[in-house]
Amino acid sequence: MPAPAWQYHEPDHPGADFDALAEIYDRNMQKFRDVQGEIVEILDFLALRPDQSILEIGTGTGEFALAAARRCARVYAVDLSAGMLRYAEKKAQARGVANVEFLQDGFLTYRHEGAPLHAIVSQIALHHLPDFWKQIALLRMAGRLAKGGKLCLRDVVYSFDPVKHGKFLDEFISEASERAGPQFAGRISDHVRNEYSTMDWIMQGMIERAGFETERAKHSHGFFALYLCTKI
Numbered sequence: 001m002p003a004p005a006w007q008y009h010e011p012d013h014p015g016a017d018f019d020a021l022a023e024i025y026d027r028n029m030q031k032f033r034d035v036q037g038e039i040v041e042i043l044d045f046l047a048l049r050p051d052q053s054i055l056e057i058g059t060g061t062g063e064f065a066l067a068a069a070r071r072c073a074r075v076y077a078v079d080l081s082a083g084m085l086r087y088a089e090k091k092a093q094a095r096g097v098a099n100v101e102f103l104q105d106g107f108l109t110y111r112h113e114g115a116p117l118h119a120i121v122s123q124i125a126l127h128h129l130p131d132f133w134k135q136i137a138l139l140r141m142a143g144r145l146a147k148g149g150k151l152c153l154r155d156v157v158y159s160f161d162p163v164k165h166g167k168f169l170d171e172f173i174s175e176a177s178e179r180a181g182p183q184f185a186g187r188i189s190d191h192v193r194n195e196y197s198t199m200d201w202i203m204q205g206m207i208e209r210a211g212f213e214t215e216r217a218k219h220s221h222g223f224f225a226l227y228l229c230t231k232i
C-alpha cells in the first residue's frame with residue numbers, strides 16, 4: 001500500500017549519504033566512540049534470553065545487531081540504506097553470525113511480521129526524523145512491544161542550556177577538532193545546522209507519551225543521550 005501524501009518521506013533525510021559511506025563510517029565509529037562499551041551498556045539492560053527476538057532500527061554497519069545476535073534467537077536489523085546493510089551483512093558472514101535478518105526499511109514504514117519482540121534498540125538514527133515524526137516512530141515502536149518490553153534509544157540529543165548555545169557549540173566543536181581533527185568537527189557543525197536533533201525535555205516527553213517509562217537516562221557532553229525504557 002503506498003504511503004499517504006502527507007507522510008514524511010524518510011529517504012529525504014538531511015545529513016550524510018550513508019550508502020556511499022559504510023566502510024568509512026564503520027572505521028570512524030570504532031575510532032571516535034566506545035562502541036563496545038555502548039553495546040555492553042545496552043545488553044546489560046536488556047538481559048536477553050536465548051529464546052527472545054529483538055528489533056534494531058537504523059542498524060547502520062550492524063555492530064550492535066551482531067553482538068546482540070550472540071545472546072538471543074533473532075535480530076531484525078532495519079535500515080534505510082542499502083549500502084550500510086550490504087556492509088553489515090558482509091560482517092555477519094565474516095563473523096559466522098546467521099541469526100540476523102537485514103531489512104531495508106524505515107521507522108515509519110517497517111511492519112513487523114516475525115516472532116514477538118522483546119526489545120527495540122535504536123542508536124544515533126531517530127534524529128533523522130523531524131519531531132512530529134519522531135513521536136509517530138516512538139508510538140509505532142511501542143505498538144510492537146508487549147507490556148514490559150524494552151526500548152533502548154541513544155541519539156544526539158541536546159541537554160545544554162539553549163540560552164548559551166553559541167558559547168557551548170563553539171567550545172564543543174573546537175574541542176572535537178582538537179581531539180579528532182577538523183573533518184570530524186565539521187561533521188558536528190553540519191549536524192547541528194541541518195539535522196533534527198531535539199532537546200532532552202522534548203525527547204523525554206515524547207518517550208513518555210508513547211507509553212514508556214524511562215528507567216534510566218544518561219547524558220554525555222550535553223550532546224548525547226541514552227534512554228533505557230520499559231513499556232508500561
Ligand SMILES: C[S@@+](CC[C@H](N)C(=O)[O-])C[C@H]1O[C@@H](n2cnc3c(N)ncnc32)[C@H](O)[C@@H]1O
Pocket residue numbers: 010013018029057058059060061062078079080081084105106107108122123124125128129
Ligand atoms: C548515524 S548512523 C547510526 C548507525 C548505528 N546505529 C550506529 O550507532 O553507529 C544512522 C543510520 O540510520 C539510518 N537511517 C536514517 N534514517 C532512517 C530511518 N528513517 N529509518 C531507518 N533507518 C534510518 C541511516 O541509513 C544510517 O545507517
